[in-house]
Amino acid sequence: MKAQSTNTTTHSESSVQNNFIRQIIAEDLKTNKNEGQVVTRFPPEPNGYLHIGHAKSICLNFGIASEHKGGQCYLRFDDTNPSKEDIEYVESIKADVHWLGYDWENRLRHSSDYFERLHEYAIALIKMGKAYVCSLTTEQIKEHRGTLREPGKNSPYRERTIEENLELFARMKAGEFADGEQVLRAKIDMASPNINMRDPIIYRVKNVAHHKTGNKWCIYPMYDFTHCLSDAIEGITHSLCTLEFEDHRPLYDWTLNTLNTQSHPQQIEFARLSLKYMVMSKRKLYELVENNHVSGWDDPRMPTLVGMRRRGYTPEAIRDFCDCIGITKNDTQIEMGVLENCIRSDLDPKTARVMAVLNPLRVVIENYPEDQVEYFDAPYHPKEANMGSRQVPFSQVLYIEQDDFLEEPPKKFFRLAPGREVRLRYAYFLTCQSVVKDDKGEIVELRCTYDPETRGGSNPPDGRKVKGTIHWVSEAHAVTAEIRLYDRLFNQPNPGAGGTDFTKVLNPNSVEILTNSKVEPSLANAQASNRYQFERQGYFCVDNVDSSEKALVFNRIVTLRDSWAKIEKGNMNKKS
Ligand code: ATP
Ligand code: MG
Numbered sequence: 266m267k268a269q270s271t272n273t274t275t276h277s278e279s280s281v282q283n284n285f286i287r288q289i290i291a292e293d294l295k296t297n298k299n300e301g302q303v304v305t306r307f308p309p310e311p312n313g314y315l316h317i318g319h320a321k322s323i324c325l326n327f328g329i330a331s332e333h334k335g336g337q338c339y340l341r342f343d344d345t346n347p348s349k350e351d352i353e354y355v356e357s358i359k360a361d362v363h364w365l366g367y368d369w370e371n372r373l374r375h376s377s378d379y380f381e382r383l384h385e386y387a388i389a390l391i392k393m394g395k396a397y398v399c400s401l402t403t404e405q406i407k408e409h410r411g412t413l414r415e416p417g418k419n420s421p422y423r424e425r426t427i428e429e430n431l432e433l434f435a436r437m438k439a440g441e442f443a444d445g446e447q448v449l450r451a452k453i454d455m456a457s458p459n460i461n462m463r464d465p466i467i468y469r470v471k472n473v474a475h476h477k478t479g480n481k482w483c484i485y486p487m488y489d490f491t492h493c494l495s496d497a498i499e500g501i502t503h504s505l506c507t508l509e510f511e512d513h514r515p516l517y518d519w520t521l522n523t524l525n526t527q528s529h530p531q532q533i534e535f536a537r538l539s540l541k542y543m544v545m546s547k548r549k550l551y552e553l554v555e556n557n558h559v560s561g562w563d564d565p566r567m568p569t570l571v572g573m574r575r576r577g578y579t580p581e582a583i584r585d586f587c588d589c590i591g592i593t594k595n596d597t598q599i600e601m602g603v604l605e606n607c608i609r610s611d612l613d614p615k616t617a618r619v620m621a622v623l624n625p626l627r628v629v630i631e632n633y634p635e636d637q638v639e640y641f642d643a644p645y646h647p648k649e650a651n652m653g654s655r656q657v658p659f660s661q662v663l664y665i666e667q668d669d670f671l672e673e674p675p676k677k678f679f680r681l682a683p684g685r686e687v688r689l690r691y692a693y694f695l696t697c698q699s700v701v702k703d704d705k706g707e708i709v710e711l712r713c714t715y716d717p718e719t720r721g722g723s724n725p726p727d728g729r730k731v732k733g734t735i736h737w738v739s740e741a742h743a744v745t746a747e748i749r750l751y752d753r754l755f756n757q758p759n760p761g762a763g764g765t766d767f768t769k770v771l772n773p774n775s776v777e778i779l780t781n782s783k784v785e786p787s788l789a790n791a792q793a794s795n796r797y798q799f800e801r802q803g804y805f806c807v808d809n810v811d812s813s814e815k816a817l818v819f820n821r822i823v824t825l826r827d828s829w830a831k832i833e834k835g836n837m838n839k840k841s
Contacts, residue, residue: 284592299502306339311354313547314562318538324587327367340369347475361570377477398433417463419453445635493517496528504530542753551667566754577806577822582611617645620736621784621799625664627710641691669735679733688734743783746817750777
């Protein structure tokens with residue numbers, strides 16, 4: 266059986282980056298290490314929603330497995346901290362992995378599936394004299410640990426006999442102790458330069474129910490002990506993790522060597538993904554949600570996969586992005602523009618073009634018959650004829666974009682202005698004759714005329730040309746919609762750098778909500794999650810939470826051009 270991405274995967278295998286991890290694996294296959302097997306895993310902790318950083322790990326692990334004959338990838342929930350975990354997260358993580366286009370088939374596991382075996386391994390360590398029950402308080406353990414410069418001090422309980430340790434560990438398991446009263450520690454080296462090797466805690470008392478095992482256990486294994494053994498139990502060949510685990514690798518190897526496990530996976534570290542103008546740690550995302558800085562985990566401004574999905578991002582684009590940024594050992598911050606370019610390239614060939622006026626300005630065509638309606642055939646895509654076309658109604662009163670009119674236009678403004686002529690996309694040439702204002706001086710509507718000889722937007726017989734083409738919708742046929750324009754969530758490229766408060770640099774204008782936008786009638790039946798290109802405006806997606814047939818809501822996925830490059834340049838100019 267093969268762990269494979271489903272047929273929604275579009276990237277060809279040849280386009281996949283040949284990164285250093287793939288090179289290591291290729292080398293291992295050459296030497297027939299692991300009997301030619303490639304087994305990986307994606308090990309999320311079910312304590313939050315997945316974000317695009319996790320997508321990098323998912324694409325790497327599932328991707329690598331799918332590239333090799335017989336390759337396998339496990340989805341393993343690292344559920345060793347019952348107080349922070351929840352079934353809600355488990356379900357959302359599964360949905361997100363599927364949405365990205367990957368399938369674990371029959372390889373869904375939980376670390377808690379192995380609690381029994383992990384407990385046996387712990388007892389084995391005790392019997393070898395390699396683990397002991399320590400009765401120091403949490404504070405004291407911290408004090409004894411030493412610092413980066415100073416070695417730690419041995420615990421006074423370090424020399425307990427094997428019998429004593431077995432008995433105490435059994436009493437820990439039997440529920441005789443309060444949280445933190447006793448811990449089981451590996452007996453390694455309190456003077457090790459690597460703090461992770463200074464008799465790390467491998468089991469602790471936690472009198473809490475677990476979402477999988479209920480009240481069966483009141484002792485829970487620690488991450489470092491659990492992770493390597495779970496990898497070994499599953500026969501993982503390459504255990505790919507992020508750089509912060511580099512210092513844990515000696516403990517990973519010590520545990521597997523000491524217990525002499527059947528298999529000994531190779532841990533390989535790579536750099537985490539971080540995006541400019543974004544935060545990525547679950548703790549920070551949790552804080553954004555808890556303190557209502559965003560509307561939820563699926564707020565379209567969040568870097569979570571549920572948020573991106575709601576915003577309208579496609580799994581193909583996210584996979585392309587993960588391919589494009591590659592896998593390295595260097596921590597770098599990726600520009601938002603890279604992600605946005607992937608979205609644009611994915612959406613461009615497959616998204617219908619339609620007309621929507623975000624900020625409407627009323628236009629009355631004085632020489633057009635009041636009760637006449639004409640229909641113009643408008644293809645959904647300029648290049649993809651198979652996407653078909655629709656009939657766009659045209660009538661005496663239209664809406665155009667407020668931005669497409671200026672009373673006093675500067676030189677290079679080729680759109681509408683008093684006395685100027687433009688082309689209405691698919692329809693006619695239009696000339697602005699006068700501007701109607703209310704008593705406050707605000708523009709209420711434009712009075713215009715059209716040229717009947719330009720039907721379909723063609724040039725008139727006199728050879729007159731216009732430079733500007735603008736989009737429009739017919740007032741009588743338009744559908745009112747709410748449109749949400751999203752921008753970066755933070756004002757700073759590196760929010761929270763140096764321990765500063767990241768919530769202080771939230772962008773107050775990260776969402777602009779337009780409640781009176783007018784979209785063409787073909788969108789009346791737009792379904793949740795449908796995506797469109799609103800001509801000249803960007804890519805938009807029907808919101809999958811708030812939109813309904815009665816009240817359409819669109820999210821802007823991305824603008825048509827990169828506005829980030831400009832922002833970056835602006836910042837650089839400010840600095841210099
Ligand atoms: P966070 O720091 O965001 O809370 P985490 O590492 O605690 O993340 P886990 O659920 O433990 O989250 O992560 C599951 C897997 O995803 C791990 O193997 C982890 O290394 C990987 N991962 C998490 N964040 C990133 C990231 N930003 N880039 C790449 N991989 C990541
Ligand atoms: Mg983690």
